[in-house]
Amino acid sequence: MRRTKRVLALALSGLMLAACSHKDKDAPLAFVPADTPYVLANLDVLDDTTRQALLTQLDAEMPAQVAQLKTQADQLASTDPDMAKYLRTLAGEFDGKTAEQIIQETGVNPKGYMAFYGIGLSPVLRMELADANAFDSFVAKLQNDYGKKFDAVTLGTQSYQRYVAPASHVQFIVAVVGKHAVLALLPQDAPQPLLRQVLGLDRPAKSVQDTDRLTDLAKSKGYAKWAVGDINVARLLPLAIGGKDPLAQAFLKTRAENESTKTGEPVTNLMQVPASCPAEAARIAARIPEMSMGYTTLDEKHRDMRFDVSLASDIASAFSGLKVELPGLGNDPTAPFEVSIALPMPQLRAFWSAQAEAVAAKPFACPVLDNLNDTFSSLGDSMQKAAVPPIGDLLGLHIALDSYTPNPNGGMPKFSGRLVIGTNNPAGLLAMAQITSPLLAGLKLTPDGKPVALPAQVTNALSESGWAAMGPKSLGVAVGSDEDSKLADVMQQPGGEAGELMRAHLDGGMYANWIDLLEQRAETAATMAATANPDDADPQNDQKNTTAAIASTKAQFEAMKSEAARIKAIGMQVQMKDAGLVITTHTELK
Numbered sequence: 001m002r003r004t005k006r007v008l009a010l011a012l013s014g015l016m017l018a019a020c021s022h023k024d025k026d027a028p029l030a031f032v033p034a035d036t037p038y039v040l041a042n043l044d045v046l047d048d049t050t051r052q053a054l055l056t057q058l059d060a061e062m063p064a065q066v067a068q069l070k071t072q073a074d075q076l077a078s079t080d081p082d083m084a085k086y087l088r089t090l091a092g093e094f095d096g097k098t099a100e101q102i103i104q105e106t107g108v109n110p111k112g113y114m115a116f117y118g119i120g121l122s123p124v125l126r127m128e129l130a131d132a133n134a135f136d137s138f139v140a141k142l143q144n145d146y147g148k149k150f151d152a153v154t155l156g157t158q159s160y161q162r163y164v165a166p167a168s169h170v171q172f173i174v175a176v177v178g179k180h181a182v183l184a185l186l187p188q189d190a191p192q193p194l195l196r197q198v199l200g201l202d203r204p205a206k207s208v209q210d211t212d213r214l215t216d217l218a219k220s221k222g223y224a225k226w227a228v229g230d231i232n233v234a235r236l237l238p239l240a241i242g243g244k245d246p247l248a249q250a251f252l253k254t255r256a257e258n259e260s261t262k263t264g265e266p267v268t269n270l271m272q273v274p275a276s277c278p279a280e281a282a283r284i285a286a287r288i289p290e291m292s293m294g295y296t297t298l299d300e301k302h303r304d305m306r307f308d309v310s311l312a313s314d315i316a317s318a319f320s321g322l323k324v325e326l327p328g329l330g331n332d333p334t335a336p337f338e339v340s341i342a343l344p345m346p347q348l349r350a351f352w353s354a355q356a357e358a359v360a361a362k363p364f365a366c367p368v369l370d371n372l373n374d375t376f377s378s379l380g381d382s383m384q385k386a387a388v389p390p391i392g393d394l395l396g397l398h399i400a401l402d403s404y405t406p407n408p409n410g411g412m413p414k415f416s417g418r419l420v421i422g423t424n425n426p427a428g429l430l431a432m433a434q435i436t437s438p439l440l441a442g443l444k445l446t447p448d449g450k451p452v453a454l455p456a457q458v459t460n461a462l463s464e465s466g467w468a469a470m471g472p473k474s475l476g477v478a479v480g481s482d483e484d485s486k487l488a489d490v491m492q493q494p495g496g497e498a499g500e501l502m503r504a505h506l507d508g509g510m511y512a513n514w515i516d517l518l519e520q521r522a523e524t525a526a527t528m529a530a531t532a533n534p535d536d537a538d539p540q541n542d543q544k545n546t547t548a549a550i551a552s553t554k555a556q557f558e559a560m561k562s563e564a565a566r567i568k569a570i571g572m573q574v575q576m577k578d579a580g581l582v583i584t585t586h587t588e589l590k
Contacts, residue, residue, distance in 0.1 A: 023209055027113055027209060028113050028114055028126040028128065029041055029113070029208050029209040030203070030207050030209045030210075031115070031204070032117045032126075032204070032208040032209070033117075033204035034206040034208055035232075035235065036117045037118045037120070037231065037232050037235040037236035038118045038230065038232065039116070039118070040116045040227065040228070040229035041113070041117070041208075042114060042227055042228075043218060043225035043226075044226060045111050045226075046226055046298070049299075049300065050298060050299050050300060051110060053300030054298075054300075055098070055100055055103075057566065058099035059098050060562060060566060061562055061563065062094060062097070062098070063562075064555070064559035067558060068556060070088065070091045070555070071555035071556070073085070073088045074551070086146055089146045090142075093141075104131075105134060105137075105138055106138045107129045107135035107136075107181075108127060108128075109128045109130035112127065112130065113127070114126065114127035114128065119194065119198055120245045120247060120248075121248050122198065123185050124184040124198055125181075125184070126180050126181070129180065129181050132176045135176060139161070139174055150162055150163045155199065158175065158199055160173050160174065161174050161175065167254070168250070168251075168254050169253050169254055170187060170188055170247070170251075171185075171188050172185055172186075173198070175199055177199055182199060184198045185247070186198065187246040187249065187250035188250060194246060213230065214228045214230060217230055217292055217294075218294060221292060221294060221306060221308055222296055222306065223296065224294060224296060224297070224298060226298055227298075228292075228293075228294040229292060229294065230291075231290065231292065232290055233285045233290055233291060234286065234289045234290070237284060238278050241278075241281050241368045242273065242277055242281060243273025243277060252273075255270075274365065276364075276365040276366045280364050280365065281366070281369075286312060287311065287315065288311060289310050289312075290308075290309075291307070292307070292308045293305060293308070294306060300589070301589050303587040305585045306585075307583040308580060308582055309580050309581040309582075310580040316577070317578075318351045319347065319499060319501070319576040320498065320576045320578050322344060322347060322498065322576075323496060323497065323500075324344050324396055324496045325495040326396035326398060326422035326474070326495050326496060327420055327422070327471060327474050327491050328340045328398040328420060329342060329396060329495050329496035329503060330494035330495055330496050330497060330500065331493045332505075332571075333400070333504065333505035334505065335400040335505065336509060337399075337400065337417075337505070337507075337510045338398075338399070338400040338503075338505045339397075339398070339502070339503070339505070340396065341397050342395070342396045344394075344396070345393065348386075349383045349387060349392070352383050353383045355379070357380065360380065389425060389429075389432075390429045393425040393428065393429070394421070394423055395422030395424065395474075396422040397422070398476075398490065399417070399418075400417050400419075401415060401416070401510065402416045402480065402483070403415060403417075403480070404417075412462075412463075414463075415480065416481065417479065417483065418476060418478035418486060418487045419477050419478075420487075420491065421474065421476070422473060422474050426470050426475040427447075430470065439457045440454075440455065440458065443455060445469065445470035446470065447470045448470075448471075449469055449492055450488060450491075451468065451476075451487045451488050452467060452468055453465070453467055453484075454467060454477070464479050464481075465480065465484075466478060466479045466483075467484040467487055469488065499575045499576040501576060502574035503571075503572070503573050505570070505571045506570045507568065507570075508567040508568050508569060511564045512561065515560050519557040522557070523550055523553050523554070526553050565590075566589050567589060568588040569586075569587075570585070570586070571585065571586040572584065572586070
């Protein structure tokens with residue numbers, strides 16, 4: 001019997017080892033250090049149908065994106081001509097081309113794997129190529145059109161190209177290593193061991209692929225395998241402000257040189273990092289140790305994502321079991337625009353006051369974090385003021401818009417919808433509203449959730465019918481035809497389940513209307529800004545600047561309109577779980 005068990009155990013071990021050995025030793029994740037502070041990668045490739053649907057969507061977006069690049073180039077022409085020229089070059093490469101053509105010209109494998117990660121803070125993008133020669137040709141053409149060639153460098157037998165930005169003390173490198181394209185941002189004086197690891201000439205002792213870090217994360221969070229991201233804040237933040245990471249030192253030197261120019265303080269003095277900084281970075285990271293994200297659904301009609309923010313146990317426990325009595329928070333929103341936000345002021349005050357007291361008792365000494373002392377001090381003062389009614393009684397807000405039409409003359413817009421305020425003292429809130437607005441003086445409500453017509457003086461001012469209702473812990477108002485029945489319905493809807501903090505919904509039609517409204521206001525603001533600051537010496541230049549500003553605004557909004565035209569609905573939900581904050585988004589396409 002024992003011999004049989006040993007044989008079975010050996011057989012099982014052999015099967016497990018065989019399974020492990022099937023991992024591609026040259027997959028991008030095999031080059032990612034296990035202790036990387038951040039990583040985003042695909043663990044599987046999209047099926048052909050979904051991939052083609054996404055490419056079609058990109059084709060629809062491409063013209064607006066190219067126009068936006070050109071406009072941004074025009075804006076930068078006088079202040080940053082190099083960047084302006086680069087943006088025009090990039091726009092020229094994409095102009096008039098489909099996503100499929102761009103993929104072919106760049107040589108990227110549309111069915112391949114990629115990883116974006118950090119070696120220390122230094123970002124690296126490694127992706128599989130279908131045609132390395134095409135990638136080289138694309139890079140060469142981009143440089144030729146730009147008019148500046150990168151330096152050609154060799155490390156051992158591996159060649160790569162680099163562009164050095166001396167003023168920023170960084171370098172951008174690009175290389176083809178085997179079947180991979182490698183792009184990275186490194187310090188200008190990057191040591192050879194860092195370069196070798198970035199290029200993949202030296203492998204990490206242990207990789208993310210070895211640890212199954214992303215695979216396990218995807219399983220535990222319900223992420224699909226097409227894109228999974230993880231940020232180890234506990235490692236990232238100490239690297240960013242600890243003063244030892246090579247890229248952080250490059251950024252610090254740039255900042256110190258700029259400060260030295262203004263103050264005369266020696267650069268070496270300004271680059272000193274106090275010993276308190278790493279410890280205080282770890283102190284903050286312990287409160288938010290990790291963040292992650294991934295798609296949960298991705299097909300031709302849906303883009304659903306989930307974001308997780310791990311939090312210290314005292315933060316999560318303060319809200320994970322809390323049920324906020326805000327009508328509508330427990331239901332899926334359905335109006336063209338609808339949002340329910342939990343704002344449990346008693347609990348929020350207690351939590352943020354405790355955080356402010358903790359910082360006051362142990363202030364941050366690291367110069368980079370010094371502003372947090374003032375921030376938390378102000379926050380503590382604000383929380384004391386928030387105890388005063390009606391703010392101190394607040395539980396949340398529910399807002400729904402069924403229609404919204406702006407007034408072309410700039411007056412009161414025409415809208416229909418409802419507002420519900422969650423409060424521990426609805427009668428007190430009503431009394432305060434009646435004191436503030438005598439027009440409401442005759443309004444009498446009982447806490448049964450039944451709508452009562454607003455006084456005639458109010459509806460006449462609104463040019464719309466209107467109602468108000470009171471619940472045990474809510475006060476609501478509605479404006480517009482048939483909104484009384486909708487108000488009655490929402491007043492009876494359930495509050496949130498334990499940990500529910502927010503639900504939101506926006507349909508494509510309302511989104512498009514808002515973009516049109518914002519575009520009109522942005523164009524007006526751009527014209528007014530140019531008129532308010534004229535160049536008396538050159539009126540023609542004034543007109544040119546005004547035209548450029550309006551063109552820029554139009555290009556930006558055209559991109560937004562292009563996206564909005566394809567959207568059927570957008571939704572979001574925010575919950576506090578035992579491990580931290582969970583944010584889910586839902587995008588449905590037409």
